[in-house]
Amino acid sequence: MANDKHATQLLLAFISLALAALVDGASTTAQFRFYMHDTVTASAGSPATAVRVVRGAAPLPGDPVNRFGDLYVIDDPLTEGPSAASPVVGRAQGFYLFASRSDPALLLCADMVFTSGKHNGSAVAVLARDAILDDVRELPVIGGTGGFRGAAGYGLLRTHAFNASTNNAVLRIDMHLSV
Amino acid sequence: MANDKHATQLLLAFISLALAALVDGASTTAQFRFYMHDTVTASAGSPATAVRVVRGAAPLPGDPVNRFGDLYVIDDPLTEGPSAASPVVGRAQGFYLFASRSDPALLLCADMVFTSGKHNGSAVAVLARDAILDDVRELPVIGGTGGFRGAAGYGLLRTHAFNASTNNAVLRIDMHLSV
Amino acid sequence: MANDKHATQLLLAFISLALAALVDGASTTAQFRFYMHDTVTASAGSPATAVRVVRGAAPLPGDPVNRFGDLYVIDDPLTEGPSAASPVVGRAQGFYLFASRSDPALLLCADMVFTSGKHNGSAVAVLARDAILDDVRELPVIGGTGGFRGAAGYGLLRTHAFNASTNNAVLRIDMHLSV
Numbered sequence: 001m002a003n004d005k006h007a008t009q010l011l012l013a014f015i016s017l018a019l020a021a022l023v024d025g026a027s028t029t030a031q032f033r034f035y036m037h038d039t040v041t042a043s044a045g046s047p048a049t050a051v052r053v054v055r056g057a058a059p060l061p062g063d064p065v066n067r068f069g070d071l072y073v074i075d076d077p078l079t080e081g082p083s084a085a086s087p088v089v090g091r092a093q094g095f096y097l098f099a100s101r102s103d104p105a106l107l108l109c110a111d112m113v114f115t116s117g118k119h120n121g122s123a124v125a126v127l128a129r130d131a132i133l134d135d136v137r138e139l140p141v142i143g144g145t146g147g148f149r150g151a152a153g154y155g156l157l158r159t160h161a162f163n164a165s166t167n168n169a170v171l172r173i174d175m176h177l178s179v
Numbered sequence: 180m181a182n183d184k185h186a187t188q189l190l191l192a193f194i195s196l197a198l199a200a201l202v203d204g205a206s207t208t209a210q211f212r213f214y215m216h217d218t219v220t221a222s223a224g225s226p227a228t229a230v231r232v233v234r235g236a237a238p239l240p241g242d243p244v245n246r247f248g249d250l251y252v253i254d255d256p257l258t259e260g261p262s263a264a265s266p267v268v269g270r271a272q273g274f275y276l277f278a279s280r281s282d283p284a285l286l287l288c289a290d291m292v293f294t295s296g297k298h299n300g301s302a303v304a305v306l307a308r309d310a311i312l313d314d315v316r317e318l319p320v321i322g323g324t325g326g327f328r329g330a331a332g333y334g335l336l337r338t339h340a341f342n343a344s345t346n347n348a349v350l351r352i353d354m355h356l357s358v
Numbered sequence: 359m360a361n362d363k364h365a366t367q368l369l370l371a372f373i374s375l376a377l378a379a380l381v382d383g384a385s386t387t388a389q390f391r392f393y394m395h396d397t398v399t400a401s402a403g404s405p406a407t408a409v410r411v412v413r414g415a416a417p418l419p420g421d422p423v424n425r426f427g428d429l430y431v432i433d434d435p436l437t438e439g440p441s442a443a444s445p446v447v448g449r450a451q452g453f454y455l456f457a458s459r460s461d462p463a464l465l466l467c468a469d470m471v472f473t474s475g476k477h478n479g480s481a482v483a484v485l486a487r488d489a490i491l492d493d494v495r496e497l498p499v500i501g502g503t504g505g506f507r508g509a510a511g512y513g514l515l516r517t518h519a520f521n522a523s524t525n526n527a528v529l530r531i532d533m534h535l536s537v
Contacts (some may be wrong), residue, residue, distance in 0.1 A: 011370055012190055039380055047457065051413050053427035054232050056252065069232035069252040073414065073427040075459045093457040093487060094465045099272040099290075101228065101254040105291060107273045111457075111465060111487040125485050125498060127304050128320055129272060130292040140304060140322025141499025149512060155326060191369055233411050235431065248411035248431040278451040278469075280433045282406065283411060286452045286469060304485050306501055308451060308469040319501025333507060 030148075030177045032076045032119070036092050041166035046084070050074045056098060063104060065167065070098040074110060080117070082160050082170055090114035090123075096130065105131040108139070112173075122146035122178065126155060132169075141177060153177035209327075209356045211298070213257045215271050220345035225263070229253045229275075240281060244346065249277040253289060259296070261339050261349055269293035271301075275309065284310040289317070291352075301325035303356065305334060311348075320356060332356035388506075388535045390477070392436045394450050399524035408432045414456060421462060423525065428456040432468060438475070440518050440528055448472035448481075454488065463489040466497070470531075480504035482535065484513060490527075511535035514530070519520060 010131040036154025042048040075093050079086035094110030113123040125143040137157040144151035153176045161170040188358040221227040235248025254272050258265035287309040292302040304322040323330035325332030330357045340349040367493035400406040414427025433451050440492030466488040471481040483501040495515040502509035511534045519528040 002394075008187065008366065008370070009221070012187070012194075015194055015370075015373055047459070051415050051427055053414055053429065056232055057230050059226075068254065069255055071232065071252075071412075071455055073429075073455060075426065075457055091458075092454055093463065095254060095455060095457065097274060099252055099254055099274070101226070102269075105272065107288070107466070109288070109465070109485070111485075125487075125488060125500070127288070127290075127306070127485070128324070129292055129302060129304075138324040138328065140324060140328070142304070142321045142500045145486070145496040145498060145512070149498070150510065151498065152329065154324070187366065191366070191373075194373055233429075235411055236409055237406075247433065247513075248409055250411065277433060278431055278433055278453065279449075280405070284451065286467070288467070293431060306467070306485070307470075307481075307503070308471055308481060317503040317507065319503060319507070321483070321500045331508065333503070 007053060023119050027039065028179045029153075030119075030151075030179060033172065033174050034080060034089055035082045035086065036171040036173055037077045037079065037084055038074065039076070040072075040168055042152075043166075049076045052113050058101065060098070060100075061102060062073065063175045066104060068098055068101050072096050074082060076110075078112060078114070078173075082168075082172065087116070089119070094125075099129075100131075103131060104133060105129055106129045119147060122148040122154075124151060124175070130157065130159075132159065139173070141175075144177070144179070148177060148179060151177045151179045193305050207358045208332075208356065209298075209330075209358060211353065212353050213259060213268055214261045214265065214339060215350040215352060216256045216258065216263055217253065217350060218255070219251075219347055219349045222345075225278075228255045235277060237275070237280065239279075239283065242283060245277050245283060247277055247280045251275050255292060257352075259291070261351065263349075266295070268296045268298070273304075278308075279310075282310060283312060284308060301327040303330060303332075303334075303354070309336065311338065316353070319348060320354075323356070323358070327356060327358060329358045330358045386531075386537045387511075388477075388537060389533065390510075391530065391532050392438060392447055393440045393444065393518060394436065394529040394531055395442055396428075396432065396527045396529060397398070397434070398526055407434045408454075411494045416459065418456070418458075418462065419460060420425060424456050424462060426456055426459045430454050436470065436472070436531075440530065443529075445474070447475045452483075457487075458489075461489060462491060463487060477505060480506040482506050482511075482513075482533070486515075488515065490517065497531070499533075502535070502537070506535060506537060509535045509537045 039049045054071035058068040078090040080172045086096030096106040096108045099107040126139040128139040139155040156174045158172045160172045218228045233250035235246030237247040257269040271289045275285040275287045278286040305318040318334035335353045337351045339351045347354040397407045412429035414425030416426040436448040450468045454464040456465045457465040486498040488499040495512035514532045516530045518530045
């Protein structure tokens with residue numbers, strides 16, 4: 001009887017450890033904020049970081065600049081704070097495509113590579129619809145490398161500043177990851 | 180002895196609940212069907228929704244129209260039923276690229292945004308090889324937003340109708356998601 | 359008392375089986391190696407498999423050939439061994455984009471379709487930054503089809519051979535998947 005009880009308690013202990021491991025396996029999270037500087041129009045000391053490489057055919061309604069099908073390659077600095085002078089933490093490299101016939105909405109596909117700070121050496125890739133006039137846009141994380149290998153989660157993208165004459169923008173991204 | 184038994188039973192109850200939560204956590208599913216209208220050639224009242232914005236260099240064998248490297252931007256209506264007059268449930272926005280040197284096979288990358296019906300406000304992104312002559316093509320879901328945040332799964336794509344002179348197509352998609 | 363003990367043991371057995379199923383569900387893995395032949399410059403009997411379809415605007419520093427924004431469509435053979443004469447196991451179809459303003463770094467997006475061998479009929483999609491001078495580049499797997507439906511994991515990409523006058527490369531990929 002004492003042996004039975006002992007065996008049962010041992011088994012329970014093992015089961016509890018296994019359960020803890022399973023639950024724990026999905027529970028490490030990272031939440032952090034950074035800013036993305038999308039410079040379409042260069043100025044002194046500030047080169048263009050988003051360059052149109054394909055011109056679409058169909059004008060967007062009420063938009064004299066952008067067309068359905070415009071494709072921009074981007075290599076945008078990521079900074080700690082909203083100022084362009086804020087410390088750089090990485091870069092967003094990839095493209096955006098004007099993929100709506102009626103609205104200023106992009107398909108955004110970029111690898112966000114962190115080159116300094118806590119996440120130095122890690123990266124996350126996002127693929128998302130970016131309806132640029134919406135207050136908040138959700139960016140699904142589709143892949144991660146380095147410390148973010150196997151990461152899942154999403155970013156929330158907000159327009160922090162936008163200059164309608166240059167089309168330059170500063171975007172705030174709040175990243176929520178489970179690793 | 181009675182206390183021991185009680186403690187064991189309580190522990191078992193907790194373990195069972197934890198297990199149920201773990202198993203349940205992966206079990207919510209959504210299955211639904213819709214149709215995607217890919218209009219390459221416009222007609223009266225029916226604008227082009229897929230527009231070639233990059234022309235490839237190398238002709239595909241036996242294909243007088245398409246070339247390896249052709250890139251189309253798309254903003255295709257998604258409807259409940261196969262008819263173009265069927266209620267619109269969303270749009271597929273993104274691109275396809277002729278990415279085979281020998282076959283009519285695309286790399287399809289699109290965000291499928293649902294704008295009415297049960298999944299209004301949610302979206303899934305797919306990235307897939309689409310061998311357009313195959314009966315069934317599998318579309319891995321690589322990201323989701325709104326009610327589909329964190330979704331995994333796949334779609335099955337079938338050609339419902341194809342007009343060889345206009346290259347316009349109606350595609351049926353059966354989506355299988357776990358959220 | 360005997361009934362109580364029996365019931366407890368039965369419950370423990372069920373819990374153990376459920377746990378085993380949960381743990382096992384995440385444990386099937388596949389590890390395999392193949393080589394990717396990226397032929398930019400054709401030669402007799404060896405057609406180009408990577409073709410530039412978009413020309414970027416801004417030259418890369420110290421690089422007379424490539425520009426920020428260059429887009430290549432690819433349909434690269436995948437082989438068992440590093441030799442071009444090695445048995446073909448599949449093809450990598452998609453694109454790469456020069457997405458850095460300062461370095462030879464690509465955004466690589468491709469579906470790797472296996473057409474013979476153990477993984478015949480399956481495919482994995484990758485989306486990654488490929489800093490082509492780095493020893494090892496990590497390729498997150500973002501989707502899978504066929505036997506790799508629902509797969510997660512990553513590939514490790516290494517340059518096996520590179521010809522600086524033709525820009526042709528043979529790349530080694532070690533794939534690590536859990537299915």
